[in-house]
Amino acid sequence: MRCTSTPSGEPSFVDKQSAARGYAVAAGKTVLQRKLLPALDFMLHDWLKVSDLTSRQRFEEHSRETFDELMSAASDVAADRFEPAYRISDEQEPYAVDGGVVTPQETHLAFQAYRDLGILAASHDADFGGMQLPRTVDLATRVIFGASGHNLAPFLLTDANASLLLEHGTEMQKRVFAVPELEFRWTGTMCLSESQAGSSLADITTVARGDGEDYATDSLGPRYRLTGNKMWISAAEHDLTENIIHLVLAKIVREDGTVDPSTKGISLFIVPKVLVDEDSRLLERNDVTLVSLNHKLGHHGTPNTALAFGDGTHTPRGAGGAIGYLVGEAGDGLRQMFHMMNAARIEIGLAAASLGMAGYATALDYAKDRRQGRPRTQGAKNPSRPQVPIIEHADVKRMLLAQKAYAEGGTALALYAARLLDDQMTGTPAQAERASMLLDILTPVVKSWPSEWCLESNSLAIQVLGGAGYTRDWPVEMYWRDQRLNMIHEGTHGIQGLDLLGRKVRVDGGAHLDALGLEIRSTVGAAERAGMKAEAAALARAWDQLLDATERAWATEDPSEALANATPYLQGFGHVVAAWIHLDLAVAAAGSDHSEAPGRTAAMKYFFAYELPRIGAWFDVAARREPLCRDVLPEHL
Known part of the structure; x- marks a missing residue:
């Protein structure tokens, strides 16, 4: 494993782990990767029988061998680039310069390695550069990356953004906006929340006015000018790609100057950071402005932002307002955005389980090596007897079993949902109907259960490490901080329970x-x-x-x-x-x-x-x- 140092000259997390803990193992896999791969292998093949999917036309070019090769390649990239970048991006947070966000070099290296691996579009149609990989295998790779670099994972919202456009956009919008995203040349965000509205989307105040210029109905879609502010936007305004595609909820201003105050008045717009032509070539800067960075408990590696649309910082094509292109029909924005959000809820559950797996792997490895105390059956207070690894103590076993049950159970639950997605798309009519019903009722659980109980898992990992777990010498405190956001992401527990x-x-x-x-x-x-x-x-x-x-x-x-x-x-x-x-x-x-x-x-x-x-x-x-x-x-x- 490549070692790095912090700007202060202090040893980095990677240095400490490599030197003091032997974090990189002889086989080239880290402790984390050695724990992840066998568990995922059992879930994919022995339990979910993903190789059976290769009998379906969409997946017929794949085999168990291709699935295994992909998992191994993902693990290699995660160990080589994501694990080192994880701690570094936590300690060296992105910062704002001249209206943009600067990220650490290690984040760039991880991002480039993921792009070179070419699997962001893995589950998509070959016509759009995809591999037509089963979603079950696709999401299994995301367990690997989520565990290895969780605070980098929000950049993968790009896939959900592109998926929405492929489902609801025009052919031109798919080609111009979605394809560059799936190639990971551009990234994407979802812009729902506003400071005064929170989860009550009927209260958003961002508005869209029809563009009075000749471009009002250009080839990229009905054109509008958006004004308003959005909050809690992950992976915006970074320096990793040349363009960022924002999907923005706004209310269209009617001819009489009013808006529909209900959710029925909400529409969805494509608002690129940089305007493009029909060949996806970059033109001028759109009127999208970074207002501030939000400094959070965790997820330090991903910029989380407040954005202003149409505040006049930029005036594209000589008029005020950020240029946006309507997706689908006016008033259909909330339904379209929930297409993205429902997929995101499954991925939040998966991400939570991934962090649980990371903490569990660390705690398990520590418990095998850390010696303290003696079994009561062998003279617990006799100092002449050697101390035993703490994994021999019943209460430590209890905490490790709890972590195993939460983390591996959450991972299995999310992969089961992914298997349902495959049945929904490629199964017989009866299989597709069953999958749709199960996904409908299970999605609130897939999102909420891992995010609650893998937070407890990460807390138990700190407990297993004791005082060491509370220090930055070990990653478990970072895992806990990053995990805490998942209970809020894409709908709180209260919202999931009501649903x-x-x-x-x-x-x-x-x-x-x-x-x-x-x-x-x-x-x-x-x-x-x-x-x-x-x-x-x-x-x-x-x-x-x-x-x-x-x-x-x-x-x-x-x-x-x-x-x-x-x-x-x-x-x-x-x-x-x-x-x-x-x-x-x-x-x-x-x-x-x-x-x-x-x-x-x-x-x-x-x-x-x-x-x-x-x-x-x-x-x-x-x-x-x-x-x-x-x-x-x-x-x-």
Whole structure:
């Protein structure tokens, strides 16, 4: 592993890890990569059977060998470029100069290595430069990069940006804007939030006025001038690419000068940082201005910004306002943006699980080497006896098992969602319908469960390292800081709970909930046949508790009563889903000679013994429609 130094001359994280810990192993893989690859291999092949997808026309040019080669190549790039850049970009935060953002050289090297690998467009059509790779394998590579350089991962929002344009844009917009993004020559952002609106998008004040010039309906789409401010924009105004494509929500000003105050008045616009022609050639600077950088608890490596659109800093084509091109129909912006957001929610869950994996790998490696104390059976207070590795102590094993269950369970859950995306796109009509229903009900859980419990996993990693974990000599404190944002990203837990209990479990008379129940009962049956009768029975009981809580929460059909405890309901629901995933993994491991098989069983047993019993308290407050949080007076808080 290449070592670097900080500008102050102090040893960098990479120096310390390489010299003091032997972080790079003889086989050329770091401790993290050695932990990730076997776990992902089991999930992809022994559990999700991704090689079966190669029988479908879209994936017929692939094989297990191509999947494995890609995973190995991703791991090499992650170890060589992303891991060193991770700590350096955390310590040397991007900074603003002359209206732009400067990032460290190591970020540039990581970015270039990822571009050279050519996998940003891996899951897309060959017509757009893609490899037509299954999403399951594509997202597995992102586990590797998310664990190795999490604060660089938001640049990969470019894929979600381009995917939206491929779904809703014109052929010209796809070619001019999406293709350069998929080539990673340009990057993309999503611009939703405003300081005064937050998650209440009906309250946004950014507006778009039809451009009165001859270019008003040019070949790139209906042309507008946007004015307003956006907040919390990740990966904007950086120096890594020559252009950045902003997707901006705004309300169109009507002829009488008013706007529709509801979400039905929101439209979506392509607002490039630099204007381009029909051949994607750069023209003049658009009126998009960096207002400030937001200095966050974590994610230091990715610039997070406040942007002004149309503040007059630049006046493209002789008029005020940032030039933007309408995507699709006016008033359809929120629906289009949620196409991007739903995909992003799965990737947030995956990113959270990735950070959990990184912390777990570090804590596990530390616990194997760190010696302290003696087993009570061997004279715990006898100093003449040698100290033992702390991994021998029961409470350390408990913390490591918890991390394993959270991180690997979260990773498996997100990859299961990716497998559903593949079925939704390429399966039979029946497979596609099943996948759509399962994705609808599981997306709030895929986003929220890993982001909550892998935060706990990262906290436990600090605990395993003790005082060392609280220092910057080790990366676990950085993992925790970066992880904390995932509970907020793309919709808070409260929003996910309201979506799940308020809509998803009741869609089509509960049809999507029933679809999930069929999958869970199938696993229950398989577990019984595999000799896991106690766990099968426990999961069946947990599912019944979930159904009972759902019914009782809505017994009065009063949303204010049902949804007052939507977040505890979401927590219970998530733990039931996680128990199902762990049991399904254990069934796949039964009789397997894969190196990961014993660990799969251990993680499942931990989850059923220590975690699944928690659901009673969560479901209880939802089932009895506990009114406290709804009715408590603000002055009593």
